[in-house]
Amino acid sequence: xxxxxxxxxxxxxxxxxxxxxxxxxxxxxxxxxxxxxxxxxxxxxxxxxxxxxxxxxxxxxxxxxxxxxxxxxxxxxxxxxxxxxxxxxxxxxxxxxxxxxxxxxxxxxxxxxxxxxxxxxxxxxxxxxxxxxxxxxxxxxxxxxxxxxxxxxxxxxxxxxxxxxxxxxxxxxxxxxxxxxxxxxxxxxxxxxxxxxxxxxxxxxxxxxxxxxxxxxxxxxxxxxxxxxxxxxxxxxxxxxxxxxxxxxxxxxxxxxxxxxxxxxxxxxxxxxxxxxxxxxxxxxxxxxxxxxxxxxxxxxxxxxxxxxxxxxxxxxxxxxxxxxxxxxxxxxxxxxxxxxxxxxxxxxxxxxxxxxxxxxxxxxxxxxxxxxxxxxxxxxxxxxxxxxxxxxxxxxxxxxxxxxxxxxxxxxxxxxxxxxxxxxxxxxxxxxxxxxxxxxxxxxxxxxxxxxxxxxxxxxxxxxxxxxxxxxxxxxxxxxxxxxxxxxxxxxxxxxxxxxxxxxxxxxxxxxxxxxxxxxxxxxxxxxxxxxxxxxxxxxxxxxxxxxxxxxxxxxxxxxxxxxxxxxxxxxxxxxxxxxxxxxxxxxxxxxxxxxxxxxxxxxxxxxxxxxxxxxxx
Amino acid sequence: xxxxxxxxxxxxxxxxxxxxxxxxxxxxxxxxxxxxxxxxxxxxxxxxxxxxxxxxxxxxxxxxxxxxxxxxxxxxxxxxxxxxxxxxxxxxxxxxxxxxxxxxxxxxxxxxxxxxxxxxxxxxxxxxxxxxxxxxxxxxxxxxxxxxxxxxxxxxxxxxxxxxxxxxxxxxxxxxxxxxxxxxxxxxxxxxxxxxxxxxxxxxxxxxxxxxxxxxxxxxxxxxxxxxxxxxxxxxxxxxxxxxxxxxxxxxxxxxxxxxxxxxxxxxxxxxxxxxxxxxxxxxxxxxxxxxxxxxxxxxxxxxxxxxxxxxxxxxxxxxxxxxxxxxxxxxxxxxxxxxxxxxxxxxxx
Numbered sequence: 001x002x003x004x005x006x007x008x009x010x011x012x013x014x015x016x017x018x019x020x021x022x023x024x025x026x027x028x029x030x031x032x033x034x035x036x037x038x039x040x041x042x043x044x045x046x047x048x049x050x051x052x053x054x055x056x057x058x059x060x061x062x063x064x065x066x067x068x069x070x071x072x073x074x075x076x077x078x079x080x081x082x083x084x085x086x087x088x089x090x091x092x093x094x095x096x097x098x099x100x101x102x103x104x105x106x107x108x109x110x111x112x113x114x115x116x117x118x119x120x121x122x123x124x125x126x127x128x129x130x131x132x133x134x135x136x137x138x139x140x141x142x143x144x145x146x147x148x149x150x151x152x153x154x155x156x157x158x159x160x161x162x163x164x165x166x167x168x169x170x171x172x173x174x175x176x177x178x179x180x181x182x183x184x185x186x187x188x189x190x191x192x193x194x195x196x197x198x199x200x201x202x203x204x205x206x207x208x209x210x211x212x213x214x215x216x217x218x219x220x221x222x223x224x225x226x227x228x229x230x231x232x233x234x235x236x237x238x239x240x241x242x243x244x245x246x247x248x249x250x251x252x253x254x255x256x257x258x259x260x261x262x263x264x265x266x267x268x269x270x271x272x273x274x275x276x277x278x279x280x281x282x283x284x285x286x287x288x289x290x291x292x293x294x295x296x297x298x299x300x301x302x303x304x305x306x307x308x309x310x311x312x313x314x315x316x317x318x319x320x321x322x323x324x325x326x327x328x329x330x331x332x333x334x335x336x337x338x339x340x341x342x343x344x345x346x347x348x349x350x351x352x353x354x355x356x357x358x359x360x361x362x363x364x365x366x367x368x369x370x371x372x373x374x375x376x377x378x379x380x381x382x383x384x385x386x387x388x389x390x391x392x393x394x395x396x397x398x399x400x401x402x403x404x405x406x407x408x409x410x411x412x413x414x415x416x417x418x419x420x421x422x423x424x425x426x427x428x429x430x431x432x433x434x435x436x437x438x439x440x441x442x443x444x445x446x447x448x449x450x451x452x453x454x455x456x457x458x459x460x461x462x463x464x465x466x467x468x469x470x471x472x473x474x475x476x477x478x479x480x481x482x483x484x485x486x487x488x489x490x491x492x493x494x495x496x497x498x499x500x501x502x503x504x505x506x507x508x509x510x511x512x513x514x515x516x517x518x519x520x521x522x523x524x525x526x527x528x529x530x531x532x533x534x535x536x537x538x539x540x541x542x543x544x545x546x547x548x549x550x551x552x553x554x555x556x557x558x559x560x561x562x563x564x565x566x567x568x569x570x571x572x573x574x575x576x577x578x579x580x581x582x583x584x585x586x587x588x589x590x591x592x593x594x595x596x597x598x599x600x601x602x603x604x605x606x607x608x609x610x611x612x613x614x615x616x617x618x619x
Numbered sequence: 620x621x622x623x624x625x626x627x628x629x630x631x632x633x634x635x636x637x638x639x640x641x642x643x644x645x646x647x648x649x650x651x652x653x654x655x656x657x658x659x660x661x662x663x664x665x666x667x668x669x670x671x672x673x674x675x676x677x678x679x680x681x682x683x684x685x686x687x688x689x690x691x692x693x694x695x696x697x698x699x700x701x702x703x704x705x706x707x708x709x710x711x712x713x714x715x716x717x718x719x720x721x722x723x724x725x726x727x728x729x730x731x732x733x734x735x736x737x738x739x740x741x742x743x744x745x746x747x748x749x750x751x752x753x754x755x756x757x758x759x760x761x762x763x764x765x766x767x768x769x770x771x772x773x774x775x776x777x778x779x780x781x782x783x784x785x786x787x788x789x790x791x792x793x794x795x796x797x798x799x800x801x802x803x804x805x806x807x808x809x810x811x812x813x814x815x816x817x818x819x820x821x822x823x824x825x826x827x828x829x830x831x832x833x834x835x836x837x838x839x840x841x842x843x844x845x846x847x848x849x850x851x852x853x854x855x856x857x858x859x860x861x862x863x864x865x866x867x868x869x870x871x872x873x874x875x876x877x878x879x880x881x882x883x884x885x886x887x888x889x890x891x892x893x894x895x896x897x898x899x900x901x902x903x904x905x906x907x908x909x910x911x912x913x914x915x916x917x918x919x920x921x922x923x924x925x926x927x928x929x930x931x932x933x934x935x936x937x938x939x940x941x942x943x944x945x946x947x948x949x950x951x952x953x954x955x956x957x958x959x960x961x962x963x964x965x966x967x968x969x
Contacts, residue, residue, distance in 0.1 A: 206968055220955075221955060223954065224946065259946060267710065279947055443696065446702065
């Protein structure tokens with residue numbers, strides 16, 4: 001269909017395919033057509049199969065869609081599976097330098113062979129070039145088959161290899177070879193699938209969430225980053241470093257207005273973050289599930305001793321090492337209640353790169369306002385894919401909210417005794433001081449042990465309870481500060497509601513439209529933060545039944561709802577997906593339809609053999 | 620509880636260069652056992668800070684968990700303190716130091732805190748040359764949990780229950796030397812004449828300054844057969860030199876005999892005088908320090924004093940090329956690249 005198909009590239013990790021595939025997606029984006037590329041990569045540096053899947057959607061649906069219309073295969077290793085995954089009537093484009101094995105022939109799909117390797121061998125001398133430019137041959141062929149404007153692709157190549165004219169020429173040549181081969185040998189463009197210029201992406205950008213978070217931290221005034229390498233959060237730390245080097249080096253002295261330490265482990269990473277924040281610098285770390293497990297003890301300290309802390313959790317498949325290169329939303333419970341004892345942690349749920357960027361600012365403001373950890377819960381799907389997103393927005397006039405901090409002058413004028421954990425304003429948030437502020441006033445001892453209002457160690461029950469109750473009061477105060485949910489309708493339209501958050505949003509939006517087409521109207525709410533505000537309670541109260549869509553096995557978000565709100569769990573129905581792939585609208589539609597109407601005849605969603613699809617409904 | 624401290628102080632108590640009396644450097648009353656070596660170390664820290672005339676509020680004192688880690692409450696009441704998580708003080712101190720390079724950092728830890736649960740962080744703080752005076756109050760046992768052997772307990776050392784330790788000891792001084800620490804000292808809580816100048820020198824050192832202090836546990840590890848008891852330590856101590864510290868502002872008045880004295884000038888201009896220096900030992904030569912340490916070990920002695928120093932050294936901020944201003948003082952105008960830059964970034968992503 002015009003501007004509506006899914007294409008998957010089957011590549012070998014480490015062969016330069018990522019760059020060519022990015023160009024392909026970017027070209028469609030620049031033609032004004034909504035596009036959502038996703039990397040499906042192994043936990044491996046070189047040699048294993050890797051896929052790149054691009055969904056093109058005139059309607060602007062950015063979630064993953066099952067069913068592959070076009071497969072580009074340059075990896076013999078995964079070929080049988082790749083052929084099996086093509087939708088009936090779809091296309092299989094492959095490197096025909098070697099003849100296709102007869103057993104691989106399906107009679108319900110089209111085969112388009114291009115002798116890519118042979119063409120490269122004939123044209124280029126350098127072995128590495130031969131490998132890299134093979135990818136550009138299929139990009140060129142696709143430009144003919146899908147009707148992609150060649151000038152757009154050329155512009156991208158020029159931009160990418162600016163100043164390296166030889167590379168520009170070689171890439172042009174390879175692309176042109178592929179284009180010509182396709183025009184000479186196949187019907188171009190495809191009758192079913194092609195693109196046509198539109199004006200549907202407005203001022204949107206394409207960016208990965210990790211880069212957006214890293215840049216957000218620069219804008220938010222973070223000066224100290226301590227981190228430990230872990231997929232899929234590593235590129236977030238890299239991005240902060242890249243942007244800091246660009247925008248945070250003093251032009252006169254050449255010195256850094258930031259410090260980055262690659263810690264020895266996640267424990268040290270979060271320890272440094274807490275130490276720096278304690279000492280008045282905005283500091284953060286980025287990690288994933290295993291890191292959050294290791295950081296839990298320190299998160300308890302930061303919660304109890306009330307030290308601002310910002311952590312980005314780019315979630316991946318768990319538990320344990322789990323699926324390091326697959327996506328999930330399965331760290332919710334460990335994050336929300338991180339550490340032993342009674343703890344509650346503030347969580348934010350961005351769903352676009354623009355929100356990754358802006359929520360880093362909110363995270364630091366909240367952490368300092370509330371003097372507590374704030375965990376920004378993204379995931380691999382958001383963090384490591386080039387997601388289409390509204391442009392990044394920043395309110396330059398808004399000052400950083402550094403929270404309740406007494407400065408030297410305020411301390412000097414203070415006649416009463418300074419009480420670090422004294423609830424002066426009745427909102428549960430005490431005042432803090434930064435080391436080195438005043439010679440004789442405001443010093444206190446920070447500790448993870450119980451203490452009284454003046455930070456003096458105590459094991460007195462009443463003093464301990466007063467403190468714990470004040471922390472609950474602070475938690476209530478937090479509900480006013482955290483970003484509220486997004487409602488998708490002005491007035492109630494249905495007895496049924498759908499609740500979702502983070503990257504599930506893409507598929508949920510689409511599912512909502514699909515269900516409307518089938519006569520089922522759903523009211524929708526996207527939650528952006530924990531603790532939940534009153535509106536979340538109201539939304540559930542106002543609906544007879546609410547579907548909660550999330551990407552984990554145990555319905556962790558539903559657990560949070562049930563645990564924190566006065567809700568009868570029986571009215572909540574979970575729609576779950578946890579196979580490591582981003583949830584699809586079809587899965588949501590199918591499950592909700594089954595719940596409300598009854599079983600549909602299969603196949604509703606196209607199931608891909610060879611890949612598990614463990615989506616299911618639980619109540 | 621150790622003692623009840625008199626409220627009365629001599630009205631003419633001596634004052635330091637800042638006009639503060641020693642009382643200004645004290646902290647809360649100690650809740651450690653009477654006779655605990657750690658209280659002597661706290662006393663030495665107070666004395667050193669008083670004599671050095673440091674501004675207490677320009678000091679941050681950090682610790683982990685354990686008897687030793689309680690002590691920052693007992694000195695420098697006008698300093699901010701941070702009693703963090705077991706074994707994790709080095710990371711908290713690293714973060715704090717990154718945020719504000721202008722404060723002086725005193726880290727207090729124990730043998731359980733640094734040689735077992737916190738070994739990883741201890742090692743990496745040295746590797747990064749964190750600018751901190753890192754004092755290990757080393758008693759070879761876990762006091763708060765009633766006297767289990769720690770990783771620094773010597774092989775065969777008898778604990779209070781009469782059992783001989785089965786395992787090799789971790790020597791924190793040897794380890795620090797091996798790791799490239801730029802200031803390595805060992806002392807004894809009962810030897811203030813040596814400990815106080817070492818703390819002063821450590822505070823003047825612009826990098827990681829380890830002072831491993833044998834600080835006996837009177838309750839659980841002061842018995843016959845223990846190699847960390849007061850008696851054993853006194854009998855087996857071998858000092859590399861008598862130590863004297865001369866701050867930059869003071870005129871050198873003491874006369875030192877020639878030949879057996881080494882004066883080491885520190886980065887900030889102050890000087891450590893090492894008198895009656897052991898022959899064949901040069902504290903500025905790591906090889907010599909390691910060799911001296913092994914010799915002492917072989918002869919069953921506990922080597923104390925300044926064991927190694929590298930006065931000119933690059934600390935963490937220098938290695939990271941951080942601004943000379945404390946990072947926690949930078950304002951939004953410096954930190955936030957602003958709207959124009961963001962517009963350009965957005966444009967580049969289309």
